[in-house]
Amino acid sequence: MSESLERRAAITGAAQSQVGRRLYRTPLDLTIEAALRAIEDAGLTREDIDGLATYPGAMAAPPGFAGPGTPEVQDALRLNLNWHAGGPEGPAQISAVINAINAVAVGLARHVLVYRTVTEASAQGDKGRASVGMGANMPSRVSGFLQWTLPFGAFSAANWLAMYAARHFHEFGTTREQLAQIALTGRANAALNPQAIYTEPMTMEDYFAARMISTPFCLFDCDVPADGSTAVIVSAVETADDAPHGGVRVNAVGSALHGRPSWDQWDDITTFACRDAAAQMWSRTDLKPDDVDTVQLYDGFSFLTMAWIEALGFCGKGESGPFIEGGARIARDGELPLNTSGGQLSAGRLHGFGHLHEAVHQVRGTAGDRQVPGVDVAVAAAGGGPLAGCLLLTR
Amino acid sequence: MSEPAGDKPFRMLPRLDDDVAPFWTGGERGELVMWRCQDCRYWIHPPSPICPTCLSRDIATEALSGRGVVHSFTVNEQNWNPTMPPPYVIALIELDEQPALRLMTNIVNCSSDDVAIGMPVRVVFENHDDVWIPLFEVAS
Numbered sequence: 001m002s003e004s005l006e007r008r009a010a011i012t013g014a015a016q017s018q019v020g021r022r023l024y025r026t027p028l029d030l031t032i033e034a035a036l037r038a039i040e041d042a043g044l045t046r047e048d049i050d051g052l053a054t055y056p057g058a059m060a061a062p063p064g065f066a067g068p069g070t071p072e073v074q075d076a077l078r079l080n081l082n083w084h085a086g087g088p089e090g091p092a093q094i095s096a097v098i099n100a101i102n103a104v105a106v107g108l109a110r111h112v113l114v115y116r117t118v119t120e121a122s123a124q125g126d127k128g129r130a131s132v133g134m135g136a137n138m139p140s141r142v143s144g145f146l147q148w149t150l151p152f153g154a155f156s157a158a159n160w161l162a163m164y165a166a167r168h169f170h171e172f173g174t175t176r177e178q179l180a181q182i183a184l185t186g187r188a189n190a191a192l193n194p195q196a197i198y199t200e201p202m203t204m205e206d207y208f209a210a211r212m213i214s215t216p217f218c219l220f221d222c223d224v225p226a227d228g229s230t231a232v233i234v235s236a237v238e239t240a241d242d243a244p245h246g247g248v249r250v251n252a253v254g255s256a257l258h259g260r261p262s263w264d265q266w267d268d269i270t271t272f273a274c275r276d277a278a279a280q281m282w283s284r285t286d287l288k289p290d291d292v293d294t295v296q297l298y299d300g301f302s303f304l305t306m307a308w309i310e311a312l313g314f315c316g317k318g319e320s321g322p323f324i325e326g327g328a329r330i331a332r333d334g335e336l337p338l339n340t341s342g343g344q345l346s347a348g349r350l351h352g353f354g355h356l357h358e359a360v361h362q363v364r365g366t367a368g369d370r371q372v373p374g375v376d377v378a379v380a381a382a383g384g385g386p387l388a389g390c391l392l393l394t395r
Numbered sequence: 396m397s398e399p400a401g402d403k404p405f406r407m408l409p410r411l412d413d414d415v416a417p418f419w420t421g422g423e424r425g426e427l428v429m430w431r432c433q434d435c436r437y438w439i440h441p442p443s444p445i446c447p448t449c450l451s452r453d454i455a456t457e458a459l460s461g462r463g464v465v466h467s468f469t470v471n472e473q474n475w476n477p478t479m480p481p482p483y484v485i486a487l488i489e490l491d492e493q494p495a496l497r498l499m500t501n502i503v504n505c506s507s508d509d510v511a512i513g514m515p516v517r518v519v520f521e522n523h524d525d526v527w528i529p530l531f532e533v534a535s
Contacts, residue, residue, distance in 0.1 A: 140407070140408070141407075141408055141410035141411075142408070142409055142410065143409065143410040143415075145441075147409035147410070147415065148441065149499055150407040151409060151526075151528050152485055152499055152500050152528075152530075153404070153406070153471060153475070153479045153485065154471070154485045154499055155475035155476060156475060158473070159469055159471055163466075163468060163469050163485070163486075163487050164467070166467045166468060167466065167467040167512065170467070212472040213472060213473045214469045214470070214471045214472065214473060215469050215472070217469075262441075264487060264497050264498070264499045265440070265441075265495065265497055267495050269466070269467060269487070
């Protein structure tokens with residue numbers, strides 16, 4: 001294997017703003033709060049930050065989705081930047097982190113502030129989830145990809161991915177009882193996360209009593225819109241030992257996309273772009289799935305997490321249902337502790353960055369009451385459909 | 396090919412740009428239309444000015460049979476938009492002409508309980524203004 005240059009980068013800080021439902025704080029306000037906390041967490045000052053990145057950058061719609069662009073944040077903090085980037089195209093939400101790793105690895109920047117901010121709960125107000133969905137604020141005629149979904153009332157990724165899950169059920173005999181374990185595991189873990197949105201216990205009966213959204217997804221298979229910002233500091237690895245908590249090393253990146261970049265034309269909808277990203281990540285390291293101590297896997301919808309488990313090789317293709325059945329294996333004291341912050345299903349839809357934040361804290365042993373003992377290696381993964389990116393992080 | 400029975404729901408309609416207009420208006424003639432490579436005969440969807448397999452620029456629109464099978468489906472129960480009340484079936488149809496050539500659509504003229512993966516279906520069109528939306532029903 002040639003040298004994996006992502007190892008020139010480390011994550012030296014990770015922090016969140018206040019997280020909650022309908023905080024009615026501005027996206028920039030939340031972002032600044034997370035950013036300053038992350039800079040402090042890394043043992044740095046504002047003057048040390050010479051790079052800035054975000055996903056997806058400033059966008060008009062959907063409401064509450066985008067957060068501030070890098071120019072707003074740069075100006076608010078008067079950062080002197082040697083490198084900056086923001087944009088929605090790339091290997092899912094953590095493409096911003098991968099971009100920062102690349103910038104550090106080639107020496108364009110030494111300490112990059114990377115953030116993701118959402119205010120979807122406030123944007124939704126009391127008007128319900130549909131008001132922040134793909135159809136919100138759309139012109140009367142649609143073009144591009146959405147013309148293939150919206151005319152058919154497929155307004156949400158919930159609909160698109162429900163068909164992925166249904167196909168997985170059909171081919172492999174996967175059941176709702178198995179799928180439920182993603183939601184139940186997240187809820188059990190959220191009880192130990194002071195920032196989590198939903199913390200009351202959830203039983204299998206509660207899961208089956210929830211209203212259906214789009215079969216086989218019920219309400220608890222869909223993540224909860226949140227307000228909050230997450231920020232991490234991606235630093236040159238030689239500075240990692242100076243960080244108060246020690247830097248978390250970037251061991252390998254997965255960013256590949258070999259299948260068609262399409263939700264509906266993807267070749268095998270029992271998996272998604274995670275297949276390609278995960279395979280690439282493992283090709284860039286000598287570590288193996290058996291070496292991983294905890295996984296923080298995107299759960300915008302519960303099925304995505306099952307697909308990530310398979311793609312990352314923790315079980316065989318199609319076998320994630322039996323693998324998570326009963327929930328013991330993916331519990332905090334199981335062999336593969338999953339989504340220990342509660343994930344997006346219970347802790348809130350921080351759009352991939354909540355998982356990254358949790359992975360960093362688990363690896364450096366600062367996850368508080370929910371700390372898994374002896375974590376040396378973790379995976380943080382983000383994305384669904386034709387978007388996927390993942391990171392292998394080590395102590 | 397007839398229009399589905401019953402009142403037509405509100406639908407968000409596509410903008411009839413030049414490349415997609417043949418697809419969205421073929422239903423006026425009862426035809427499901429896509430672009431096709433005239434050299435290697437590959438069906439190209441969504442439209443592109445080049446064949447993605449052989450890179451030929453010689454492409455033209457042709458009618459498909461309008462037949463396919465249900466690759467997957469979901470019963471949408473969420474009221475995303477009050478003008479399109481649930482429940483309704485959203486399906487991914489794999490068209491007979493080519494592996495993984497798919498359309499997202501609705502299954503109409505039957506109960507959602509009667510929809511199954513692998514079920515043969517055929518196209519029907521629902522006209523809205525200058526657009527003919529391709530929907531699918533059970534193929535008899």
